[in-house]
Amino acid sequence: MPTILSLPTELIEETAFYVACSTLEGRPNSIRSFRLTCKAINNVFLHSNAIYRSIFKQKFSHSAVARRSFEPTSKEYRQLLQLYDDSLQFIEERRGFDGKEPVDADHMSTEEVLWVLTFMCLDDDGANTLQLNAVGAYEWIHEVVIRRLYDGADDNGGWPLDNCKNSLALWVFWSLSTKERILSEPEDVSDKIVNLILPFVTIPFRYAMAFAPPNHFTLPLVSQSGDFSDANTRIPFRTRQTHLLSVLTPHGPFPIYRSTDPIWLQVYFTRRVEITWPLITAAAKLLYFARRERYTLGMMPTLPRDRADAIQRGMIGPTQADVIEINRNRLGGPNGKDGGTKLPDSVTCVGPDGIDERSQASRRYDTDWYRLRLCANVWDNSHGDDDEIWRRVKLGKRMLVRRGSGTRKLKFRRGDVYTLGSLTGLWAGRMLIPNEQALAQLLMVQNPNPNQQNGHPVPLPAGFDDEMLSLTNRPIYMRLQEFVSYAGADVIPSGARGPQPPSSYEDAEGDEEDDDEDADDPPVPEINDQRLHEEFDQGLRNAYFPDGVTQDSFKGTYDGAGVRVNCGGKEYVYHKLGGSQHDPESCEGCAMREKQVMPAWSEEGHPADVVPLPPCTGVQDVIVTGSTDDRHGQAWNHYSYYGRVRHWDGMIGILRVPRDRTLGKWFFYGYIVGGKNFVGNWRITHEDPGMPTVEGAFCLSKVAEE
Numbered sequence: 001m002p003t004i005l006s007l008p009t010e011l012i013e014e015t016a017f018y019v020a021c022s023t024l025e026g027r028p029n030s031i032r033s034f035r036l037t038c039k040a041i042n043n044v045f046l047h048s049n050a051i052y053r054s055i056f057k058q059k060f061s062h063s064a065v066a067r068r069s070f071e072p073t074s075k076e077y078r079q080l081l082q083l084y085d086d087s088l089q090f091i092e093e094r095r096g097f098d099g100k101e102p103v104d105a106d107h108m109s110t111e112e113v114l115w116v117l118t119f120m121c122l123d124d125d126g127a128n129t130l131q132l133n134a135v136g137a138y139e140w141i142h143e144v145v146i147r148r149l150y151d152g153a154d155d156n157g158g159w160p161l162d163n164c165k166n167s168l169a170l171w172v173f174w175s176l177s178t179k180e181r182i183l184s185e186p187e188d189v190s191d192k193i194v195n196l197i198l199p200f201v202t203i204p205f206r207y208a209m210a211f212a213p214p215n216h217f218t219l220p221l222v223s224q225s226g227d228f229s230d231a232n233t234r235i236p237f238r239t240r241q242t243h244l245l246s247v248l249t250p251h252g253p254f255p256i257y258r259s260t261d262p263i264w265l266q267v268y269f270t271r272r273v274e275i276t277w278p279l280i281t282a283a284a285k286l287l288y289f290a291r292r293e294r295y296t297l298g299m300m301p302t303l304p305r306d307r308a309d310a311i312q313r314g315m316i317g318p319t320q321a322d323v324i325e326i327n328r329n330r331l332g333g334p335n336g337k338d339g340g341t342k343l344p345d346s347v348t349c350v351g352p353d354g355i356d357e358r359s360q361a362s363r364r365y366d367t368d369w370y371r372l373r374l375c376a377n378v379w380d381n382s383h384g385d386d387d388e389i390w391r392r393v394k395l396g397k398r399m400l401v402r403r404g405s406g407t408r409k410l411k412f413r414r415g416d417v418y419t420l421g422s423l424t425g426l427w428a429g430r431m432l433i434p435n436e437q438a439l440a441q442l443l444m445v446q447n448p449n450p451n452q453q454n455g456h457p458v459p460l461p462a463g464f465d466d467e468m469l470s471l472t473n474r475p476i477y478m479r480l481q482e483f484v485s486y487a488g489a490d491v492i493p494s495g496a497r498g499p500q501p502p503s504s505y506e507d508a509e510g511d512e513e514d515d516d517e518d519a520d521d522p523p524v525p526e527i528n529d530q531r532l533h534e535e536f537d538q539g540l541r542n543a544y545f546p547d548g549v550t551q552d553s554f555k556g557t558y559d560g561a562g563v564r565v566n567c568g569g570k571e572y573v574y575h576k577l578g579g580s581q582h583d584p585e586s587c588e589g590c591a592m593r594e595k596q597v598m599p600a601w602s603e604e605g606h607p608a609d610v611v612p613l614p615p616c617t618g619v620q621d622v623i624v625t626g627s628t629d630d631r632h633g634q635a636w637n638h639y640s641y642y643g644r645v646r647h648w649d650g651m652i653g654i655l656r657v658p659r660d661r662t663l664g665k666w667f668f669y670g671y672i673v674g675g676k677n678f679v680g681n682w683r684i685t686h687e688d689p690g691m692p693t694v695e696g697a698f699c700l701s702k703v704a705e706e
Contacts, residue, residue, distance in 0.1 A: 016045070020055045024355070025134040027088050028055050028081070052078035060084060061125040064362040065269060068369055068415060076269040087116040088135045095140050110144065114168035117141075118278075119268055121175035122365045125357035129176070129346070138176040145173050146189075149196050157456025160199055162207050162280050164263060170197065170283035179331050179343045182290050190291045195465050200284035202434060202469055205443065205692035206251040207281050209681045211375040211649045213255030214669040215689040217494045217538035219648035220380040247691065250445050250457040254692050260377045276376035278368070282671065285679050289341040289430065289699040292473065293330040299323040307634060322635035326475040329428040329703070337704035339428025342676040364675030367650055370415035371671070375649040418650030420484065420617060421577045422672050423624050427478040429700035431682060435470035436694050443692060475636050476698060478654070480626035483563045483574035486618040492565055492572045495539020495546040540667060540689040543643040543655035551640040551657050554625050563625060574623055621647070624654060637663065652678065655685070668698060677701050 020031040031045075045051065053074045056062065060081075065072055072080070090113050117137065120128040132138070149169065152161050160166060182190075200207050212219055246253035263275055299320055304310035306321040329339035336342065345361060445457040461468060485491050538544055545553075546567055553566045562575040622645040628638055643654030654668045670680015678700040687693035 016051055017054050017058070020059075024059075025130055027085050027092075027131070027135070028059055029085060029089070031055065049074035049078045052081050056081045056084075059127060059131060060120070061123050061127045061357060061362060063125055063357060063360045064123040064365075064369075067360070067363075068366065070269075070271075072269045076271075079270050080268075083116060084120070084131075087113045088131060088137075091132075091137050091140045092135045095136050095143075110148075111165045111168070114165060114172060117172045118168050118175075121172060122369050123362050124175075124365075125355075125360055125362050127355045127357065130355065132176060137172075138181065141169060141173045141176060144169050146192065146196070153460070157458065158460030159206065159456075160196070162200070164277040167277040167280035167283065170200075170280055170287065171278050174283045174286050175344055177287070177290065177343055178346060182331065182343065183294060185291070190294065194288055194291050197284040197287055198464060198466070199460065200281045201288045201697050202432070202439075202471070203251070203442065204681055204683070204695040205249050205254050205256075208256040208258050208279065209281050209695075210651055210669060210671075211258060211276075211279065211371065212378040212651075213257065214651065214653060214667070214683075215255060215537045215540045216378075217544040217644070217646055217653075219646065220378055249443060249692060251443070255690060257378060258376075260379060273373075274376065275372050278372060279671075282673055282679050285697045285699055286341060286673065286677060288697070289679075290331065290343065293340050293430070296327040296330070297323055297475075307631065310634075316634065318635040322631075326428075326430075329475075332701065339426075339701050339703045341429065341699050342701045344674060366415060367417050367419055367675075368673060371417045371649055373415070374417060416650075417648070418622070418645050418652075419672070419675070420619060420622065421482060422675075423480045423482045423645075423652065423678075424577075425480065426629070426703045426705060427480065427678060427700040428703050429476055429678075429698065430473045431476045431698035432696040433472050433474060434694070434696055438469045439694060476700065477628050477632040477636065478626055478639075478641055478700065479629055480624050480641060480654075481563075482577060482622060482624050484577055484619045484623075485572070485574050485621040487620050489620075490570075490572055491621045492549075492567050492623070493546060494544050495542050495549075496537070537689050540653070541665075541685045543653050543667065544646075545642070545644070549642075551625075551642055554642060563623075565623070574621075577619075624652070633659070643668075652680070656682075670698070 016031060020028040056077045062072075062077075086108060090108050117132070120132065149166055150160050151165075152163075153159060185193075246255055246257070248254075258276070263277060303323070304313055304315055304319045306319050310316065310319050328334075331340050332338055332342040333340070345364075442458060442461075539546065542549060549565070549567050555564045555566070556562070557564055557573065557575075562573055565572045565574065624641070624643050624645070626641040627633075628636070630638075633639070638659035640657045640659070641654050642657075643652065645652050649671075651669060651671055656666045656668060658664070665685045666682045667685050668680060668682045670678060672678050678698075680698060681695050682698055683695040684693055
């Protein structure tokens with residue numbers, strides 16, 4: 001009598017595929033039962049990896065890895081399928097434990113699962129979200145955030161920790177959020193979450209608001225002074241860690257330099273991936289603004305109906321129509337085309353053959369992915385070894401491009417941390433304005449008794465909430481136009497300036513290094529004061545432009561396709577994206593890119609996967625100008641904007657200049673996250689950029705216009 005064993009191996013594998021994928025949603029755990037049917041069936045699985053590739057591609061998203069890094073082998077798909085299934089099982093078994101670990105926890109920790117979920121969210125084209133929803137991942141991460149976000153806070157003065165676990169938890173929480181989930185959340189639960197994450201949103205002198213402090217524009221920081229005679233001489237690591245230009249506050253050194261220690265994982269298709277955890281503050285701001293945008297701004301019935309009514313009545317300021325508009329710009333508006341904080345897309349499109357992922361929705365996270373891969377260390381470690389993935393492409397070669405003063409070193413990177421053209425358009429959202437005295441109070445030592453709160457000088461105040469900081473929110477509109485400089489043209493120099501650096505190496509407390517150093521320690525080199533002076537403050541007060549550049553320095557080109565910038569008696573020309581200024585045939589960048597695509601060998605001695613470098617755009621600098629539309633200016637004040645994009649991590653820095661000069665200039669800095677939201681902080685500009693000052697959070701998104 002014929003049995004299944006009489007079938008060809010290919011048909012047995014196809015049968016196994018339909019057993020594992022009998023339903024689109026849910027774990028493929030039925031494959032285990034099928035394997036246990038008999039020893040012969042199990043042997044088929046032991047010697048075949050192709051079936052696991054097919055199951056993985058049916059159940060999970062898979063386009064991102066090939067686009068960003070490499071084409072996985074069938075064996076790697078098999079191992080990742082097992083890891084994904086173990087992680088989903090972990091979530092299923094732990095739902096209902098109030099976010100706590102059960103006593104019989106297996107080999108996976110919560111942090112390991114959070115890393116897996118982070119990768120799944122960054123790679124998601126629709127299928128990953130479907131599987132995460134099927135096991136209740138949102139409900140699980142909701143419990144983790146509420147119950148465990150303050151783990152370790154008792155030893156930290158009550159403040160939540162900025163660590164890997166908390167950061168991943170908030171990012172997964174945000175990635176799985178939807179507009180429906182935000183709006184259906186009970187008000188008391190929503191307020192509780194807001195209060196839990198509020199320190200990450202509002203305390204810029206305790207938590208890092210960027211991958212590198214915004215006082216820097218040209219990064220990474222060099223490891224040696226420009227006048228070292230020995231090119232291999234490096235500033236000792238312990239000296240770098242003390243951040244010699246940071247000042248000590250009751251909350252720690254400021255400006256805040258993130259840890260240079262990368263995190264090594266073996267969870268991404270079995271490859272060792274050097275990566276850093278995402279900014280916890282950005283995720284917290286997105287979660288905060290999304291919940292606060294549940295509520296509309298109040299409207300006085302005495303306000304003019306519209307601008308015509310206001311003019312007739314001789315009134316200035318917002319009208320009822322203006323308030324209605326800003327209330328429409330909440331959570332992306334009714335159809336997702338307005339401003340405010342836009343939630344992640346629900347991209348799942350289920351058809352008869354499974355999930356249609358041809359749109360490759362994960363592309364919206366490409367810049368976020370590369371930021372985690374490339375921006376872990378603010379210091380230049382170009383002499384060090386790259387990891388397994390990066391060794392396959394020689395990224396160390398550099399080219400010199402002419403600029404306004406001297407030369408600028410460029411080198412191709414594996415991916416882009418900023419999407420060209422992203423800023424052009426109308427942006428709308430809200431900004432938080434804290435009470436200056438309330439914020440300053442948190443910088444004052446309040447606990448001189450070291451036996452209280454584990455000796456923390458400024459413990460988290462009891463009942464820390466919006467009211468304690470007297471937070472107010474204000475609408476903000478920016479109509480921006482992006483311009484670029486192509487290779488071969490002169491680049492506007494940065495506005496390098498800053499405080500006089502110390503004459504000797506100092507630690508975070510401001511004390512000089514101890515004289516009784518270990519004799520085996522490498523000698524501390526003399527460092528060039530001017531080099532430190534230029535690296536520390538590169539023009540934050542003027543959006544990284546040299547002194548003398550104002551909003552009047554930007555004039556349109558005669559053909560309307562660019563902008564002329566008058567700087568230091570010289571005129572620089574930048575162009576709108578998409579022009580014909582980039583010539584691939586003559587572009588030195590294109591030529592260098594081709595040279596960098598070189599054969600590489602893995603440690604096993606096999607040819608490494610071919611990893612395509614991103615196409616050369618020829619762009620070497622990005623600037624932006626803009627203003628408020630007249631109708632928005634009449635309601636919320638008139639402003640001009642100009643700024644630059646930091647090449648190293650894609651951080652956007654924009655100076656807001658009011659028409660009413662009594663209002664003062666504010667500097668906005670942040671990132672476009674998930675291809676949608678421009679989220680970050682603003683700070684006043686008349687204070688020392690190396691010192692804490694008044695800052696607040698903001699979140700904007702682009703309005704879709706006809």
